[in-house]
Amino acid sequence: MKQEATERETFLNPEYYRNRELSWLQFNRRVLLEARDKHNPLFERLKFLSITASNLDEFFMVRVASLQDMVNAGYQKRDIAGMSPKEQLEKISKVTHELVQLQYRTYNRSLIPLLIQSGLQVVGRHEDLTKEQADYADRYFEETVYPVLTPMAVDSSRPFPLVRNKSLNIGALINDKKKNKKEVEFAMVQVPGVLPRVVLLPAGNGQRSVILLEEIIERNIGKLFLNYNIVCTYPFRIMRNADLTIEEDEAEDLLKEIEKQIRKRQWGQVIRLEVEEGIDKKLLKVLKESLEVSGENIYFIDGPLDLTVLMKMYGLEGFDHLKKPPHVPAPVPEIKEGEDIFECIRRGDILMHHPYQTFTPVVNFIRQASSDEDVLAIKQTLYRVSGNSPIISALEQAAENGKQVTVLVELKARFDEENNIVWAKRLEQAGCHVIYGLVGLKTHSKITLVVRKEEDGIRRYVHLGTGNYNDATAKLYTDVGLFTCKEAYGEDATAVFNMLSGYSEPVSWNKLSVAPQWLKRRFLQLIYREGEHAGKGRKARIIAKVNSLCDRDVIAALYEVSCKGVEIDLIVRGICSLKTGIPGISENIRVRSIVGDFLEHSRIFYFENNGSWEVYASSADWMPRNLERRVELLFPIEDQRLKRKAYHILEGELRDTIKASLMQPDGSYEKVDRRGKEAYHSQEAFTREAREER
C-alpha cells in the first residue's frame, strides 16, 4: 500500500499539470480561430467572435473574480500546476490582453472588410455618417433614445454613480459654460439596454448600413448637458465580481438569500475596465480612481466595446446566404410521431443524440405523463431551463391534474439564479413540490422519473441525460439522453430523488453512480481496472469525452495507467489540465478538442475492459467541482445496439479532421494534420446520419 502511494506521488508533480485558467483561455482562443476560419460563412464567424466575448465576460466575472478574492484574502495556496493566485492573475492578464488584441484584429481586419464586401456597412464612428444618415440618427436620438437616458454628473454634492456590471456607458468630461474652462467635471450616461444596440440606418447605393447606439448617443451628448461644453466622450464598460457567496447553512430561506445575493452582484468589486483606445487621459484617471481598478485590469479596445453585440448583428434579416442553413433535428426513429412514448420505451431502451436528433420526445415524455391517468408521480431535476419552457408548463399541468410532481430547481445555477427563482415560484404556485437540493451542493444531474401504475404493477420510466432540460440549448449543444424503464435504473432514480429530498442514500446502487459520494471513486476504479488489464497484457483502452478535465486524482490515475500501457484518447472541448507527451508519463495519452457549430457538451466514457467493453454517459465533467461539490450522475449504456451507437459518437469525434485540434506537448493546440487523411467533419456526419436513420 505504501509503495502504491509513493508511486502515485510521482504523478502529482505540478510540472505535469496545466493551470485551468490558462487552459480555458486556450479554449477561447480555439473558438476565436473559428471566427478567423475562412471556411466558415461570414455571419457564423461573427457569431463565433461574439461567443468569445461573452465567454470572456463570464470568465472574468467568475474565475478572475475568484482569484482576485484569493489575492485580497492573502490566500497563497498553489494550484495543481504550482501557481499561486497572484501568479495566475498576472499570467491571465497577459494572455487575455493578447487574446483581446486578436479579437479586434479579427474584427477590424478580417470581418469588417468582408461585411462591406457583402453589402453591410458598420459605421464605426458617428463622424463618418453621411448627412442623410446623421439626420436620421439625430431624429432617432430625440424620438427614441433621449426619453430613456439618465445622464449623471459628478461633483462634490453628487457622488460617483453606481455603474452596473457589464453595462455599456459613455463617460464624458464636461465644463460649465459659465465657469473657468479649465475646470472639468465627470459625467456619464448608461447606454440603455432596453434599446437595440445595432441601429439600422437608411439604405443607400445597395449597401445596408448600421451604427451602434453608443455612437448615436455620443453624437448627441451635448443635448444631455445643455449648460456645459463637452470636452470629450468615450465609451467604457466594467466587469464586476459576480461570484455569489451564499452561506447555505445559515440561510433560513435559500431562495430569499439568493435573491439578496443577486442584488449584491451589482456592487461587486470591479475586476476589469474596458475603454476605447486613445481615451482621454484625464477621463481615464477619473474612471480608474473612482472604480478602483488597477492598470493591468484596464483593456484598451480598438473597436466597439462588448463584442457580444455581434450576435445581434447575426440576427439581421437578409443575410441568410452568409449563414449556415438552420439546423433541423431529425426525428428519433424509435419514437414515431403520435406514438405512446411509454410504449416506445417499453419496447427497449432509447438513446438519443441531440441536437442531431430532436429533443421533442423529452418534452413529450413530460407532457404525456402530465395527462396520463396511470401516472402517479413525476420527478425531475432542473438546472437551466429555457424562457417559456414547455417542460415547466407540462410540470405545472401535471400538478394541476393531481399528479405528485417533485421538481428540484437548482437555484445556484450560475447566472440563471434569477430565472430559476421565477420557475421555482411558478411551479410552487401550480402545486408542485419544489425542492432546492442539498446544502452546499449544486444539483447538476439531469434526471426525470415518471412512476406509472400499470396492469402488472408499478413501472418507472427514467430519462437520464448529459444536458439540461432546456429545449432551446438542446438545439445547439451536443448531448445524449437515455430513456429506459428497466427496473434497476428505476430503483436508482427513485433513490436519487429520495436523496435529493433529504432522505438517506440507498444501501447500494444498481446502475447509477452519484457524486459527490461515489462518482469519483467509480471513475477511478474504472480507470485503474484498465491499468490492471494492461499490466496483465490484456486489452485496455480508455476514451473519454468531457467538457473539461482538471481533477488531479483523475489525471494522476490516467498518467498511472498510461504508464502501464493503456491507450487513452481524450476528447476535451474546454479546460484540460493534463499534459500530453511527457516522457514516461503521458506518452500514451492523446487529447483533442472539437469546436464546431454545436457546442460539444456530452460526456461519454468508454472502457475496453479486456474486451467486455463498457460505455457510460454522465452529467459530470472530470473537474473537482463536478466530482466533489455537485450532485452528478454516471449511468451505463448497456443495450448492445445503444452501446455501439455511443461508441460511434466517440469514434466519429476521434476521426474528425476538420474541427478537431490536437493538444501539443507545450499546451498549444493545432488542427489535425489532414495529409493522407479523409476530410471528416464529425458534426456534419452525425447530422447526415441522423437524417438517414429517420
Place this chain on the structure above:
Amino acid sequence: MGIRIFAAIDVGSFELTCRIFEYTAKNGMKAIDTLRYQLDLGNDTFTMGKIGKDKLDELCSVLLSFRDAMRSYRVDTYRACGTSAIRETENTMILLDQITQRTGIKIEVLSNSEQRFLNYKAAASKGQEFRKILEKKTAILDIGGGSIQISLFHEDTLTSTQNIGLGVLRLRELLERFAGNREKHERLLTEAIDGELISFQRLYLKNKNVEHMVLIDDYISPRMVRLQKQKMQGMSMTYQQFCENGEYFRNNGRVGREWLPEIYEEGADQVFIASLLIRRCMKLMGAKVLWTPGVTLCDGIGYEYGQKKGLLEVGHDFEQDILACALQISKRYQGSPSQEETLETVCLLIFDSMKKIHGLNKRERLLLRLSAILHDCGKYISIANMAECSYQIVLSTEMIGLSHREREMVANIIRYHQKPFGYYEEVGAAASLDREAYMKIAKLTAILKLGSALDGGQGRKFEDVRVVRKENLLMITVHTNEDMTRERGLFERQADFFEEVYSIRPLLRQKKTVY
C-alpha cells in the same frame, strides 16, 4: 389479484423508514420505494427517558413526508411500528397521541418479541434460501439498538430464543463512559459481550456449535449488501472472510487505496460495535458461515401483511415457531409433553365447536394452545402457589412473535385456570388490560378450565374425545373404560364458570367399550 400497494413504516432508534410494497400475482411482494431518514431518537430515549421537542417536531415532519409519499403511490393501507426508542419512553402514550394528531399516522408500539418476530419474518421473505439454512443448526442474530436477540433453530424448528442487553446503542453508551482508543474500546466491548454470550452458550447451546448464523441488523447488513454487489458475491460469507473484511466494515466500505476520496463516514461507531458483536457471536457459537439477507423490519411488516391478506405463498409455518418457543419454555420448567398435548387437543376441540358462540379468531386459538402448553409451568417453582408462579413465569419470559398484551393474556388465562376467575376490576385493572382483552381471557380461561378437568392431573384416561354443541349444551363424550369419578367432580365445578361465560352448559358423557 390486482395490484395491492402497502406501506410499512418503522420508527426505529436511529432511523425512520417508510417502505412501499407492491403485491402482484406475477411478482409476489416487491419493494418499490424506500425512504430512510436518520433521526437518533434512541439517544433521547435511552439517555433522558423522553423524546425531546425538537426531535418530535422532526419526527412529525418526516412522517408527514412519508404520508405524502404514500399518497403519491396511492397505497391501500399502511402499518407504522415503533420500536425500542418509542417503547421505552416514559411518556409513550402522550407521544403517540401527539404524533397521530399532527400527522394522522397511528403508530403501533411493538414489543421486543413482536419486533424480532417481524425481523425473522423479513428473513423468511427470502424464501427457499432461508428454509434451506434453517434445516441446519442455525442461530439468527438480530442486532438492535437496545438489545440483541439470538434465536436457535434446528431442523427448521425454533429451539430457543433469547433477548440479551447487548444493543449497539447501549454498548456505544458504555464506550462513551471510557476514554481510549479503538484497541482499548475493542477490549472493553469484548469483555462485555463475552460475559453475556458465554452464559447463553452454556445454557442454551449446551456448549455445542451452530453451523450458520443469519444476520439481521441495520448496521452491517447494508454494507454486506454493498460488498456483495461490488464483488458479485452471494449472501453468505465465512467467519474467516468476515474477519478479513473487518477493515471494510470499520471503514464504511473503504477497501485498499486509502487515499481515494471516500464516502462520508456515518455511524462509524455503531458499525464498529456491530462488527465486533458479530465476530464474537460467530466465534463463541462456532458459526462457520454468516448469511446476510439484507432485510429490515419493514420487510417483515410487509411480509406479514401479504401473509395475512393471502397475497403471498408462505412456505414456513410461523405459528409453529411460537408454539416451539412455548414448548421450549415448558421443557425448561419440566412440563409433561403428553399431558400438555392431551389438554391442547381437548381445548381445541371445545374451541372449534364453540366457534359461532365465542367469535374468537385464529390468533386467539393460538393463545389457547400456548396456554395449554404452559398451563402448569409454575409448579416447577411451587406446587402450592402454581397459579401465581405460572403467571409470573409467562409474564417475564419473552415468546417470539407475541406482543406484550398477548403474553399478558396467556399469563392470565394460565393463572385463572387454576384459581377462581377474577372479575374485570381485579384482572383488567391490575394488568391494564382493556375490556376486549378481558373478555377474551374469560372465554379462553373457561375452555382451559374445562379441558384441564378432563385431564385430572393423572395422565390421559380416555382414548378418544368428541365435542358437539347442541343448542345450549356442549356435549363432551370421552371413550374410556377407566373410572372418571374424579374428572366428573372437577368437570362440574368448571362447568359452572363455562356456563357463566357462554350461557352454554357443558355435559360430560362417558362411552365404554365392550370387548
